[in-house]
Amino acid sequence: DAGVIQSPRHEVTEMGQEVTLRCKPISGHNSLFWYRQTMMRGLELLIYFNNNVPIDDSGMPEDRFSAKMPNASFSTLKIQPSEPRDSAVYFCASSSGDIHNSPLHFGNGTRLTVT
Amino acid sequence: AQKITQTQPGMFVQEKEAVTLDCTYDTSDPSYGLFWYKQPSSGEMIFLIYQGSYDQQNATEGRYSLNFQKARKSANLVISASQLGDSAMYFCAMREAMDSNYQLIWGAGTKLIIKP
Numbered sequence: 001d002a003g004v005i006q007s008p009r010h011e012v013t014e015m016g017q018e019v020t021l022r023c024k025p026i027s028g029h030n031s032l033f034w035y036r037q038t039m040m041r042g043l044e045l046l047i048y049f050n051n052n053v054p055i056d057d058s059g060m061p062e063d064r065f066s067a068k069m070p071n072a073s074f075s076t077l078k079i080q081p082s083e084p085r086d087s088a089v090y091f092c093a094s095s096s097g098d099i100h101n102s103p104l105h106f107g108n109g110t111r112l113t114v115t
Numbered sequence: 116a117q118k119i120t121q122t123q124p125g126m127f128v129q130e131k132e133a134v135t136l137d138c139t140y141d142t143s144d145p146s147y148g149l150f151w152y153k154q155p156s157s158g159e160m161i162f163l164i165y166q167g168s169y170d171q172q173n174a175t176e177g178r179y180s181l182n183f184q185k186a187r188k189s190a191n192l193v194i195s196a197s198q199l200g201d202s203a204m205y206f207c208a209m210r211e212a213m214d215s216n217y218q219l220i221w222g223a224g225t226k227l228i229i230k231p
Contacts, residue, residue, distance in 0.1 A: 031217075043206075043221050055217070089158060101148045101167055101210075104219065106160035 002026070006092050006107035014115055018080040021110045023092030024073055033104060034067055034077050035091040043091075049075065082114045118142065119209055119222035127228050134194040136225050138207030141188060146212035149190040150219065151181070155203040163205075166190055202229045 005024040013019055025032050034046040047057040049069045057067070064083070069075040079086055089111050093104040120139045128134045140149065151163040166174045166181045174181040182191040194201055207222040 042223060045218055048217060050217075091160060093160070101165065103150055103162040103165055104160075105162060106152075108157075108159045111158070 004092055004094050004105055004107035006090075006110050008110060009108060010111045010113075012113045012115065013082055015083055016081040017114075018078065019082045019086075019112060019114075021077040021090050021092075021112070023075045023077070023107060025075070025092070025094030026096070026105055027073065029094035029096040029105070030072070031095045031102075032069060032075050033093045033095075034075070035093065035106075036088045037091060037109070038088045046077070046090075079112075082112075084114045087112055087114050118220045119207055121205075121207055121222035121225050123225045124223070125226040125228070127230055128197055129230050130199060131196055134197050134201070134227060135182070136192040136194075136205050136207075136227065137189070138191055138222060139187070139189045140207075140209050142209065142211055144211040144213055148210045148212075149181070149183070150208045150210070151179070151190075151192045152206045152208065153201075153203045154206065154224075155200075160206075164192065197229050199229050199231060202227060 007022045030051050032049040036044045036046055046059045047067045048055050052069045065079055067077045089109045091106050091109045093106045095102040095104050118141050122137050147168045149166045153161045153163055164174050164176045164179045164181050166183045173183050178195045180193045182193055204224045204226050206224045208219040210219050
């Protein structure tokens with residue numbers, strides 16, 4: 001069974017450019033999470049979807065960040081315009097069943113570098 | 116106050132020895148779950164093991180086991196017969212079953228290095 005698939009694995013872009021990160025959750029999983037990981041802050045939850053509906057986006061840093069989940073098998077995280085401080089590894093994760101005891105399964109992450 | 120504390124920033128262990136990675140947690144919720152993840156240098160986050168607060172027995176998954184001491188609020192990860200491939204960051208995390216609480220609370224991690 002395929003795991004969570006993220007693309008691209010690496011993204012290098014210039015400040016001011018739009019960046020779109022993509023995620024395909026595990027089939028049948030009804031919860032999807034976007035995380036950001038940096039050395040300074042560790043893992044930060046950006047947004048959580050349940051059954052394709054955004055439940056909590058309070059972790060989204062600014063209006064420059066937006067996320068969508070048009071269907072159960074696809075989600076995007078967009079940064080427009082990007083800034084150097086957005087450089088981080090962005091993870092998508094999915095889980096199924098009882099949200100409280102179901103582990104999150106992570107994708108391999110997208111390493112974003114904004115110059 | 117920290118909800119998840121991993122007191123060992125780094126550990127060196129000889130190959131084939133057993134390893135115990137510490138994790139203590141703080142919660143007033145009687146229902147919660149504890150998770151351990153491994154993050155090798157390649158960057159992916161790998162789920163290892165889960166322990167529910169009402170589970171009567173310690174969780175085990177292959178070479179991984181969880182030493183769950185509820186009264187002490189500790190959930191230490193034990194890796195038996197360590198291998199070079201076990202070198203990685205290890206994160207302990209907790210989720211509380213409060214209403215609409217879905218967030219994983221993460222520890223700062225322990226960097227484990229297995230020496231040949």
